[in-house]
Amino acid sequence: MDLLIIFLSLAISQNILLTKFLGICPFLGVSGKIKSAFSMGMAVIFVIFSASVLSKLVYDNVLVPLEISFLRTVVFILVIASLVQLLEILIKKYLPQMYKSFGVYLPLITTNCAVLGTAFLVIDNGYNMSETMVAALGVSAGFTLVMVIFASLREKIESGPVPEGFKGIPIALVTATVMAILFSNGMPAVLGWLEAL
Amino acid sequence: MADKKMTIKEILKDNIITSNPIFVGFLGMCPSLAVTGRVSDAFAMFLAFTFVTILSNVFISMLRNVIPANVRIPIFITIIAGFVTIVELLMQAYAFEAYNSIALYISLIVVNCIVLGRAEAFASKNKPGASAIDGLGAGLGFGLAIIGIAALREVIGTGAIVFTNPLDGKEVFNVEFAADYSLKLLASPSGGFLMIGLLAGIINAIVLSNKRKAKLAMVAAAPKPAAPAPAPIKKEVAAAKPAAKAPIKKTAAKPAAKKAPAKTAAKKTTGGKK
Numbered sequence: 001m002d003l004l005i006i007f008l009s010l011a012i013s014q015n016i017l018l019t020k021f022l023g024i025c026p027f028l029g030v031s032g033k034i035k036s037a038f039s040m041g042m043a044v045i046f047v048i049f050s051a052s053v054l055s056k057l058v059y060d061n062v063l064v065p066l067e068i069s070f071l072r073t074v075v076f077i078l079v080i081a082s083l084v085q086l087l088e089i090l091i092k093k094y095l096p097q098m099y100k101s102f103g104v105y106l107p108l109i110t111t112n113c114a115v116l117g118t119a120f121l122v123i124d125n126g127y128n129m130s131e132t133m134v135a136a137l138g139v140s141a142g143f144t145l146v147m148v149i150f151a152s153l154r155e156k157i158e159s160g161p162v163p164e165g166f167k168g169i170p171i172a173l174v175t176a177t178v179m180a181i182l183f184s185n186g187m188p189a190v191l192g193w194l195e196a197l
Numbered sequence: 198m199a200d201k202k203m204t205i206k207e208i209l210k211d212n213i214i215t216s217n218p219i220f221v222g223f224l225g226m227c228p229s230l231a232v233t234g235r236v237s238d239a240f241a242m243f244l245a246f247t248f249v250t251i252l253s254n255v256f257i258s259m260l261r262n263v264i265p266a267n268v269r270i271p272i273f274i275t276i277i278a279g280f281v282t283i284v285e286l287l288m289q290a291y292a293f294e295a296y297n298s299i300a301l302y303i304s305l306i307v308v309n310c311i312v313l314g315r316a317e318a319f320a321s322k323n324k325p326g327a328s329a330i331d332g333l334g335a336g337l338g339f340g341l342a343i344i345g346i347a348a349l350r351e352v353i354g355t356g357a358i359v360f361t362n363p364l365d366g367k368e369v370f371n372v373e374f375a376a377d378y379s380l381k382l383l384a385s386p387s388g389g390f391l392m393i394g395l396l397a398g399i400i401n402a403i404v405l406s407n408k409r410k411a412k413l414a415m416v417a418a419a420p421k422p423a424a425p426a427p428a429p430i431k432k433e434v435a436a437a438k439p440a441a442k443a444p445i446k447k448t449a450a451k452p453a454a455k456k457a458p459a460k461t462a463a464k465k466t467t468g469g470k471k
Contacts, residue, residue: 018386018387018390019386020231020301020386021226021227021228021230021231021386021389022227022305023227024226024227024230025224025226025227025310028226070282070285070286071282073278073281073282073285073304073307074275074278074279074282077274077275077278077307077308078271078275078278081271081274111274111308111310111313112308113227113305113308116304116305116307116308117301117305120301120304121301124301163398163402164402164405165398165399165400165401165402165403165404165405165406166394166398166401166402169394169397170394170395170397170398170401171394171398172394173390173391173393173394173397174390174391174394174395174398176390176394177387177388177390177391177394178387180386180387180390181382181387184385184386184387
């Protein structure tokens with residue numbers, strides 16, 4: 001039950017994109033194509049999961065025993081960069097179909113705030129390994145959900161009567177506002193209502 | 198000496214105004230949305246960011262001739278990570294209150310597109326002195342933008358600006374505009390999106406209308422048949438407007454594909470720039 005709560009809260013009410021603002025760059029760049037948003041989401045799930053698990057392993061087994069936990073920023077970013085590089089090589093060789101569907105997003109994920117942010121989050125919240133895995137899945141599932149919703153909204157928005165100065169990123173941000181309100185306040189409200197039933 | 202002074206001004210102007218990383222490039226959005234809830238947070242972030250950017254720019258510039266090109270990005274990131282760790286430790290030691298409210302985002306400076314972007318675009322190709330100025334400019338551009346946004350958000354959201362000294366958390370000044378007033382939306386994360394979206398939209402609208410006025414003025418001043426007209430406009434626009442305006446045009450011109458001839462000229466200019 002605890003794990004489910006972690007998953008749901010990270011995916012929705014504390015959605016990493018809408019409440020912690022991590023992962024904005026790909027979010028703003030997403031086109032109206034739902035398929036590419038979904039591919040991006042899949043790549044993100046993959047990377048965030050492996051990066052969080054690996055970072056936690058390195059933190060617990062290397063940084064803490066050697067009392068150099070203050071180096072976590074440097075170490076984690078190196079772990080993530082190498083991991084992404086390795087994943088790219090492996091996937092390209094053994095799962096070419098998957099590689100094609102990820103497209104150009106995989107290497108870009110290295111500098112995605114969300115990946116590093118999740119690694120920090122897991123450490124700061126003191127999760128154990130299974131909680132880490134669930135948290136990583138929750139964060140990335142939430143990320144993918146928001147990306148896909150936004151991609152489907154994007155086309156409608158762009159074809160509507162948007163003032164000239166707002167076209168593109170500004171209107172995307174305003175839409176994100178509404179989504180943020182829905183996600184962070186709507187979810188607890190729904191849960192409260194369900195509980196009252 | 199006179200030459201260098203001009204160059205300093207140019208570097209600073211480019212970073213702060215013409216290619217302001219937040220309002221023009223929309224880079225570094227993650228921390229911008231997060232730390233602009235309060236002016237104190239934004240100020241602390243500005244200091245940390247500028248520290249990292251200046252030092253990493255200088256360091257990378259000093260090493261620019263020995264870093265192999267094909268692994269430069271990971272090396273830049275590592276160098277930047279080093280300075281981010283230094284600033285994390287310094288803040289934890291001397292400015293703990295300030296650090297606590299934005300801890301995660303200080304650490305995330307390491308993946309901030311602005312820092313990496315300046316390293317790649319400027320520090321790897323220029324001398325340490327100029328790179329330091331560039332780092333300062335980037336920091337100022339970023340900092341002024343986020344402090345401005347934070348001021349708006351804090352005033353409209355809570356009716357007052359409470360500025361605390363980053364070094365000991367004590368209140369430095371407290372400017373109250375309206376008592377008993379709060380618009381919680383703006384103080385919350387959603388407000389961050391809203392404020393930056395609105396500001397970016399307004400600034401974009403102003404810039405676009407200025408551009409259109411300039412183009413119309415040029416067309417009116419040089420009455421030629423339709424065919425040659427786009428060419429001189431293109432050259433004038435390319436000469437007059439700094440290259441950095443291209444990002445706005447790209448963002449605006451892309452979805453606004455079916456607009457007036459002015460937009461076609463903008464698209465042509467963007468194409469010409471590539």
